[in-house]
Amino acid sequence: MLAMGLMTVGLLVQLIRVQFGPYAPVFAAREQVGSSRLERVIPARGLIFDRDGRLLATNATSYVLEVETRQLTSASRKDIPDVLSKVLLLPLDDLEEQLNRDWVAQGQFRIRLTRTDKAGEPLPINVDKYVAQVLNEFLADPYAPDLSGLSLVPNPKRIYPNGELAGHVLGFVNQENEGFFGVEGYYDEWLSGKPITISRPMIPPEARAQPDPPGGVNLVLTLDMDIQQMVERELAAAIESSGSESGEIIVMDPRNGEILALAAWPTLDPNEYEPWLLDEDGRDPIITPAVGGMFEPGSTFKVITMASALDAGVVEPDTEFIDTGEIEVGGNTIRNWNGEAWGPQTMLSCMKNSLNVCLAWVASEKLGAPMLYRYLRAFGLGSLTGVDLSGEITGQLRTPRHPDWTESDLGTNSFGQGLSLTPMQLMAAVGAVANGGVMVQPHIVRQVVGPNGAYSPKTIVLGRPISAETARTVTEMLVSSMESEAVYASLENYRLAGKTGTAQVPGEFGYDPKWTIASFIGWGPVDDPQFLVLVRLDKPEISPWGSVVAAPVFQKVVRRLVVFLEIPPDVVAG
Amino acid sequence: MIRRLLSRTDPWLLMIVAAMILLGLVMVYSASWDVSWRLYGDPNELFRRQLINLAYGMVVLVAAVSFPIRWLRKLALPIIGICVLALLLVLIINTGDGPRRAILGASVQPSEMAKLGLIIYLAVWMESKGSRLSEWRYGFLPLMTIIGIVGGLILLQPDLSAVLTIAVVALTMFYLAGSRLSQTFSIAAGSAVIGYVLVRLTNTGRARWDDYLAGLVNVEAASYHVQHSLQAFFAGGLLGRGLGASREKFGLLPAPHTDSIFAVLGEELGLAGALFVLLMFLAFLRRGFKVATEADDRLASLLAGGVTFWIGVEAFVNMSVLLGMLPFAGNALPFFSFGGSSLLVTLAGVGLLLNVSRQSKSKSKVAYVSPTGIGRRDGRRRVSRLGRRRRAQRAS
Numbered sequence: 001m002l003a004m005g006l007m008t009v010g011l012l013v014q015l016i017r018v019q020f021g022p023y024a025p026v027f028a029a030r031e032q033v034g035s036s037r038l039e040r041v042i043p044a045r046g047l048i049f050d051r052d053g054r055l056l057a058t059n060a061t062s063y064v065l066e067v068e069t070r071q072l073t074s075a076s077r078k079d080i081p082d083v084l085s086k087v088l089l090l091p092l093d094d095l096e097e098q099l100n101r102d103w104v105a106q107g108q109f110r111i112r113l114t115r116t117d118k119a120g121e122p123l124p125i126n127v128d129k130y131v132a133q134v135l136n137e138f139l140a141d142p143y144a145p146d147l148s149g150l151s152l153v154p155n156p157k158r159i160y161p162n163g164e165l166a167g168h169v170l171g172f173v174n175q176e177n178e179g180f181f182g183v184e185g186y187y188d189e190w191l192s193g194k195p196i197t198i199s200r201p202m203i204p205p206e207a208r209a210q211p212d213p214p215g216g217v218n219l220v221l222t223l224d225m226d227i228q229q230m231v232e233r234e235l236a237a238a239i240e241s242s243g244s245e246s247g248e249i250i251v252m253d254p255r256n257g258e259i260l261a262l263a264a265w266p267t268l269d270p271n272e273y274e275p276w277l278l279d280e281d282g283r284d285p286i287i288t289p290a291v292g293g294m295f296e297p298g299s300t301f302k303v304i305t306m307a308s309a310l311d312a313g314v315v316e317p318d319t320e321f322i323d324t325g326e327i328e329v330g331g332n333t334i335r336n337w338n339g340e341a342w343g344p345q346t347m348l349s350c351m352k353n354s355l356n357v358c359l360a361w362v363a364s365e366k367l368g369a370p371m372l373y374r375y376l377r378a379f380g381l382g383s384l385t386g387v388d389l390s391g392e393i394t395g396q397l398r399t400p401r402h403p404d405w406t407e408s409d410l411g412t413n414s415f416g417q418g419l420s421l422t423p424m425q426l427m428a429a430v431g432a433v434a435n436g437g438v439m440v441q442p443h444i445v446r447q448v449v450g451p452n453g454a455y456s457p458k459t460i461v462l463g464r465p466i467s468a469e470t471a472r473t474v475t476e477m478l479v480s481s482m483e484s485e486a487v488y489a490s491l492e493n494y495r496l497a498g499k500t501g502t503a504q505v506p507g508e509f510g511y512d513p514k515w516t517i518a519s520f521i522g523w524g525p526v527d528d529p530q531f532l533v534l535v536r537l538d539k540p541e542i543s544p545w546g547s548v549v550a551a552p553v554f555q556k557v558v559r560r561l562v563v564f565l566e567i568p569p570d571v572v573a574g
Numbered sequence: 575m576i577r578r579l580l581s582r583t584d585p586w587l588l589m590i591v592a593a594m595i596l597l598g599l600v601m602v603y604s605a606s607w608d609v610s611w612r613l614y615g616d617p618n619e620l621f622r623r624q625l626i627n628l629a630y631g632m633v634v635l636v637a638a639v640s641f642p643i644r645w646l647r648k649l650a651l652p653i654i655g656i657c658v659l660a661l662l663l664v665l666i667i668n669t670g671d672g673p674r675r676a677i678l679g680a681s682v683q684p685s686e687m688a689k690l691g692l693i694i695y696l697a698v699w700m701e702s703k704g705s706r707l708s709e710w711r712y713g714f715l716p717l718m719t720i721i722g723i724v725g726g727l728i729l730l731q732p733d734l735s736a737v738l739t740i741a742v743v744a745l746t747m748f749y750l751a752g753s754r755l756s757q758t759f760s761i762a763a764g765s766a767v768i769g770y771v772l773v774r775l776t777n778t779g780r781a782r783w784d785d786y787l788a789g790l791v792n793v794e795a796a797s798y799h800v801q802h803s804l805q806a807f808f809a810g811g812l813l814g815r816g817l818g819a820s821r822e823k824f825g826l827l828p829a830p831h832t833d834s835i836f837a838v839l840g841e842e843l844g845l846a847g848a849l850f851v852l853l854m855f856l857a858f859l860r861r862g863f864k865v866a867t868e869a870d871d872r873l874a875s876l877l878a879g880g881v882t883f884w885i886g887v888e889a890f891v892n893m894s895v896l897l898g899m900l901p902f903a904g905n906a907l908p909f910f911s912f913g914g915s916s917l918l919v920t921l922a923g924v925g926l927l928l929n930v931s932r933q934s935k936s937k938s939k940v941a942y943v944s945p946t947g948i949g950r951r952d953g954r955r956r957v958s959r960l961g962r963r964r965r966a967q968r969a970s
Contacts, residue, residue, distance in 0.1 A: 007890045008856060014897040015840075015848055018807045023793040027808035203824045204608065 036199040043193035046216030050225040051446055057170055062157035063132040065113040065125045069103035071149035079145035090115050160270045166228050167268035168288045181287040185390025191216040220447035222258035230560050231261040238553040239265050243541030250290055250423055254431040254532040256459040257440035264289050291392035294420035298503025299354045300521045301416030307433050307474045308375035311466040314366040317348045317477055327357045330407025334360045352481040356415045363414030373399045378465035379429040387424050387442045395421035427534055434523040434532050437471040439463050475526050489551035491558050493569035498522020500546035515539040520550035525570050531561055579639050584931035587861045591924050594854050594909035602912045604818045605838040606831035627914040631921035638925025643874050650698035657691035660684035661727035683915035685728045685736040690919045692724050693884055696744055697876035700751035707751055734779055735903030741765050743884045750879045786901030800898040802827040806841035814844030831912040833904050837896045855889045865931040878930040881923040
């Protein structure tokens, strides 16, 4: 009874002490804080559509496998690796090792299960909703294998329903929900929206509506999936038939810079981007080579040189030139593509016959270095086009100010050697010729659709490197050159302008004797240009020449393109 | 029949118990719905189970009231035997690393049964030993053996707080039964040493002891459970947040509907509610010990004393723990906490207590014979006189 009495008194004292004692302020402070859990809410990533509203990128939920190490039992340490290795076809010993490490002693209470990729790097195990359903059923069923400790954490996953179609344009999103390359990389901040941190009260009566995080914007691209698919098919067929290593086709509207199709080989499936992260031969595979890869353009570049010379007024289309078969510029002898002397020529026939000696003469004797490089600068060479695709590089253009620049560069640059540019730079520069001298910025996003409405980027004029008059003259030269040099590229009843290119591949010890880059750039209809197409095939086996390898591809593409774009023939067959 | 049975029992005891059970039901509903919803997806499920438990409990109580106490002399051994078997069973059936406390699909906790079983057995055993209880060989050693077996089995589960409860109750009964004070104290001292060793040896015990010492000095250093329990009491203020308005019960306070229900009550009904519960238990103890002292025979007296003390110990330990005054023990608050085994066994104990009170009442009638009475058979007024048996009793 005495003990009971003492305890009663003790309880009374403590009840009152809690209420009014020295710790009352502590309790009061904790009451103020309240009990809520901070939670980071990640908004759904914006969707990507083509110009007709066809879905290119969307979201789904995948699950990351995590283990609460304190909840593991001796049975689940054995059953979790067992089940996962069977369901996901993963090596058993690796999983067992992960589960049987003494995480608690290391202060790790929650671990993320990983698998090993080809390079030996650990990657989180991601399972789709079907596997997640199976695992959840196992967790709920007392007679199933013991998976206690395992938990499935939902993780947003990007889905590209079209697979590798336009993969190089889209880029990809990694497991941390960060976009890389292409549109995903360029517009990552806009697409991902802003994650916000909200505090969720743990007391049900205090629960209230929580604000949604500002969501990511949706993007409508300028791509036309019909054209894109056609172009990708033609590229694949061309790669196949020519035995090329890689290749590219870009279709752009030269009037406003909208990219209608952009295909690259080898293709990239953004759903399975991991092989593209690996350094297989010690080189990074180039994703979106249209902006991220550079090449020596070769003869297609003669369009720029000739346009510059004509615009500067130093030559006319009928300016005469006697081709002796070689010319020395800065101590470097330049020869023609077949090494022969072509005799008396005009500028028009120089372009028709794609004579290196002639163009080197124009650049060195007529135009001169300061003028030529001022024009090249005006054409945007050596600077970014600003196209909205991630990973764009500037290319290489050595101007006379550059310490490594020599006089011989002047000669070689004139016909597209000794300088490197990205396909997109070439598109923009040649686009100026096609578009009456007005160079517009290429772009891939047609409309940004946000919660507060839609915004359509305006056409940006990068500059007017040449006059409209010059542009018309160059166009006419190319129209007539196509009729003789590049008959494989021309299409009956349509007036097209274009130029082939056969560039040697620079290697460690000068130019590679065997491999070339065959290309063709052309546009049409010349009176109202609606498309500018670049075809580029790397290291073709059947023939080194752009006129043989790339020109027919251009023709095939254009034949379909005029149908898709509903362009009537210029000449109505009588 | 039930009315007749209960009408002759101690009315105060009956009212106190009824009041606590009713308040307990209200609190269980308030404290359990969130847990119930999380576990079963139905906020009423746990409350429904508690109602069923209570129904069984009332049956057990009525049975215990009507049960002739002298039969216990024959039944004590089988009862303790069943308890020991159940304790063995719980250890054998359940495997795994966690505590093994329940059998039959987690619905029966043998350690709860064993508490009452041991009280019954000890009462019968102490009565039979009579005055020889104080002898070393007849009293002390066998008592230690019994407590050792039952306590040891429970310790293996492990359920430290149940062991300590049993030890304290047994010791008190030993003292009440008339052992020498010196013996009781020596046992108490010995138990304390053993208890301390046990607490230091087991991991949970040590952690809880350290938490306790830290918490006594500085509330902020107390264990998570005690901190939230004290937070609940503080939040309750003088009159409470109001019935059903507890915040701590939503996943912050562990086991809100079982072990921590007193804290939920303190938060919802405030200091006033907590004091009311304390007073109810004090009243229960007072009536219980009164019944024990007024009991007919030694067995009834020991039984009543043991049961009252046991319920009192459980209640005070639970309340003290939640107020951070005792190291943590996971025991239930009798009449309040959710739990079938605990409620059933408590009500069985209360039934036995009422049973004793019924008999002591019939005895007290002997002392106060009314001068006049109203005849049952013919309705005539007649001079009261004792019946034949009672005359014989008085004569003896």
